[in-house]
Amino acid sequence: MVPHLIFGIPTHGFFVALGVAVAAVVFVLECRRRDALREESLVAVTGALVGGAIGMRLSSLAETLDPLESWMFGARSVLGGLVGAYAGVLVAKRIIGYRERTGDLFAPAVALGMAVGRVGCHLTEAPGRETGLPWGVHAPGTVPECPGCASGSAMHPSFVYEIVFQLAAFLWLRWARDRITAPGELFTLYVSAYAVFRFLVEFTRANETVWLDLTRPQWFLLPGLVLVAVRLGIGYRRGHYDGVLRRKVAL
Template sequence: MPLHEIFVGLGVFVASVVFVREARRRGALNEQSLVAVTGALVGGAIGMRLAGWLETLDLKDLWLYGSRSILGGLTGAYVGVLVAKKIIGYRERTGDLFAPAVALGMAVGRIGCHLTEAPGRPTDLPWGVHAPATTPECPGCMAGQAMHPSFIYEIIFQLAAFAVLMWARRRLTQPGELFTLYLAGYAAFRFLVEFTRANETLWLGLTGPQWFLTAGLPLLALRLAYGWRRGYYDPLFPRKVMT
């Protein structure tokens, strides 16, 4: 089994363990929540491979390149959960159960990306890394250039996000807000880190993931503003009372 797939599998396993522990802590470990997990896994797998295939538009590459699209996987997992819950008539929100699990699972999965994919764009920064000349789709690797360790950046972000989510989970009482904060944070981070990634730019110097996020970020900002106005985040960011 390729090294990348091994770490993706480990990431899914770690995420599943965190999900079960969090669901048990919240008293939400039941058949319905497990169906939601199944929906997330199936939807995530389909989303990753479908989004990756759209980058090549070659049917024979559907399996080969599909696993590279994390944004497609997250979108597919979200849709998969919604569909699974709709089928069984489950109305409880499950996003807060998934948030810490996804963050830690992504951190583990990105280790495989760092070990097998083009690290990032060339850089003169002292922490630039070199990858083997045999790394696929990496001209800089063949030239021996130092490159941004973009996947290391993401591993650090996901570990920090996991720590923050574990701290915030007992403080936020409004259902769904933990998941909203994670999505907004990751979307903003991913847009910025794309400037160091080796992904091909499409238009105006932006990559495919950045154009995808261009539509999502304003919606997430509006959602955060909605929660802020209603005081959902006061337990984390107390407002100063004017006297």
């Protein structure tokens, strides 16, 4: 049985806070490695934290049109948090007039922080849709909004899928960071990979479908996937990914 509290903190909140702490440590270490640990980069982190918190709260407007109810009681969407964090960084950098790209500093930190934070989701939320696969998991019937939990069905461990993805992304980003030299492209590749993964993993999640058997996060992601495809195509044509694709540059 998963404890409701860890050191007096709700289990989900504990792992989210731990994930943020881990991400902060990785970010600082990456800044030091790139000799980019300056006041401006710390301001960007502050913008990410503030924007992420606001984005997670406001993202629940997809569930209710009451802004006050959304802010006070709304779900804390990871996608909303990521969009809010990105917007927060842009606003913070604009305020202080900082023009250098910081996404590549954030990418490994976000990946590892997400992996840690999703442990809390796995322990406290509905795992996923029912499955007959041998690695299906069972959750206590007390998990809210989880018919499969109450019936004792085996379900996809969808959050475990994401933990594995984020850990693999973190390791790949560490490998690729010195092979991709164009500023911002490492972050672009991570966001693109996560967008595709999140769209696909939604088919195993317990989220409600709203239209054409797609969930709200999937509809949220669809326009982004189009932009991602265009952005990756531009980067590929410009040779930004040759270092990881081992594509030879024509002389």
